[in-house]
Amino acid sequence: MTRFVLLCLLALIATAATKGKGFGPGEQDYGYVTVRDGAHMFWWLFHTTADVADSSERPLIMWLQGGPGGSSCGYGNFEILGPLDLDLNLRNTTWVNDFNVLFVDNPVGTGYSYVENPSLFTTDNKQIAADLLTLMKNFYEQLPQFKKSPFYIYGQSYGGKMAVDFAHLIYKESRLGNIQSNISGVAMGNSWISPVDSVLSWAPFLYQVSLVDDKGEKEILSQAEYTKQVFDQGLYEQATDEWATTEYVILDKTDGVDFYNILTKMERGSSHNKRTIKQQAVDRQTYNKYYSSRAYDLDQLMNGIVKEALGIPRTVHWGSQSGDVFDYLAVDFMKPVIDVVETLLNETNLNVHVYNGNVDLIVDTPGQMVWINKLKWNESADFQTAPRKTIWVNNIMEGYEKQGGKFTMFWINVAGHSVPRDNPAGSRAFLKSMTGF
Structure with a gap:
């Protein structure tokens, strides 16, 4: 069978969700969505383990990794906040304890996602948002119980840049009746906004x-x-x-x-x-270096037992197109999305959060405050004059928060680029603020 024929056959089944054991504990759904002809995006949902009659009673959180080209299903799942760590031990601080977590290998070409032709790689943030909208339309068709669940988009690093355009698009399309989604908020973590x-x-x-x-x-x-x-x-x-x-x-x-x-x-x-x-x-x-002695190398894990458990096609090699993903976005890479954040604040009812770890360099907190102070929106004065409150958890100062209108900023202590991994206690503060849980 030629590679072309095989890829065509894969495309025919790409929109079907798989419900089964998956990999690791708990109820899972996963599958491919053909977001454009020849462009296939992989998603992986972990249903919450909270004590509820149906998982859809709890919010749905989408996690978008950065890069661009970093895999949410790999990095976000096993290194940051999924139910298992790289030793394949249960992670006590997994977000799945409280929420339904949807990992997406985005943009196409990232992780298990793939394109059949290089012309199908995305070249800007608007194309990325459009692909994510197509994915979520299919997701809700496959799992309609989540249409009414509060939906929050969390993006780390370049994932935050992608998140704001996607949040604006899905909000607009939901108001037009083109998708039924209870989109409720967007959060940017150490994000490449400006x-x-x-x-x-x-x-x-x-x-x-x-x-x-x-x-x-x-x-x-x-x-x-x-x-x-x-x-x-x-x-x-x-x-x-x-x-x-x-x-x-x-x-x-x-x-x-x-x-x-x-x-x-x-x-x-x-x-x-x-x-x-x-x-x-x-x-x-x-x-x-603190994470260099894990039992599994992530590439080995994702191209080995995880790939087999999820039934990923043999022709798909996890992460093999990630460098191309970055290269095709090289023109868009340095462009800011401050204007999109302003649109979210001025024209939507979404909660908009920023959180940042204080020992990150690539998206350091001083740089974040520069663009935050540039924001022009109708409640900016409320944010500028609001008091900064201390975040205390078990008598430990985990950071600070400041809220004005729909916008909240979190300064998280003892955390680098991946705040949920480095400081889970501080992360619970911004999760609770956004979702109420």
Whole structure:
């Protein structure tokens, strides 16, 4: 059987959900959706284990990983908040304890998702949102009990950038009657909302935490300002290259600080270059040395026993198209979505949350505050004048929160790029605020 014929046969069954044992504990549903001819997106739902008569009584949370090209079904599930960790032990802090969690390998080409032709990779955020809308239409057809469940979109890193456009689209389409969804909120975690603001914040942040000296700060800032200059000229793909160069300068001046947790260091070698730095945006966005001794390598796990358990086609190799996903979005990578966040605040009734770990570098909190303070919306004055409240959990200060109207910001302590993994107690605060549970 030729590869073309096999892919055509796979497409015929791509919209059918599978209900079965899956992999790991609890009730699961999973399957492919053909979001465009030749473009197949994989989703994996874990029904909540909360003590309810039907799982649809609890909210549905979609988790979108970053990169772009990072797998929600892999990284988000096994490394951050799914029911099993990389030792395949039960995770006490899994979000599945309280919510239905929907992991999506997005954009197409990520994780188990795949395209039959390179022309089908997405090239901007609007295309990504349209594919996710198609997926959710099919999801609700397969599992109609969730149409009335409050639906929340959580995105980490580039996943947050994707989340805001998708939230706006599904809200608009639900109001037009084109999809029945109880979309209720969107949350951006350490999210790539205004890339230039993040890049410009790196040098002063590293200096303030004593990771570079005066000379190092000046060299990093010089390269960061050049990145902005290129971006302002409309040379967007080159700006993505200069972003990678700025990170390379940081590696050199800090002797390998981990972009995803400044308390750790990245392994360095002669192979470090722009290409490997870009790939790390896809496949190292959650990993650091504290997690290097797990029983399973994620690639081995996803292409081995998990793939077999889920019945993934043999021709699909988990993560094999992730580098292409990033490359096809290189023009869009550095573009901000501040205007979409403003639209969500001004034209919808959705709750909009931002949360950030205080030891992340790539999307550090100072950079986040720059774009947050730029927001123009009808209740911005309420947010600016609101008190910042301390988050206490078991007499431990886990961070701070500040709310004005529909918008809430959470500063989470002792957390890097992946807040739910690094500080589960702090994460419960923003989950409760958003959902009520």
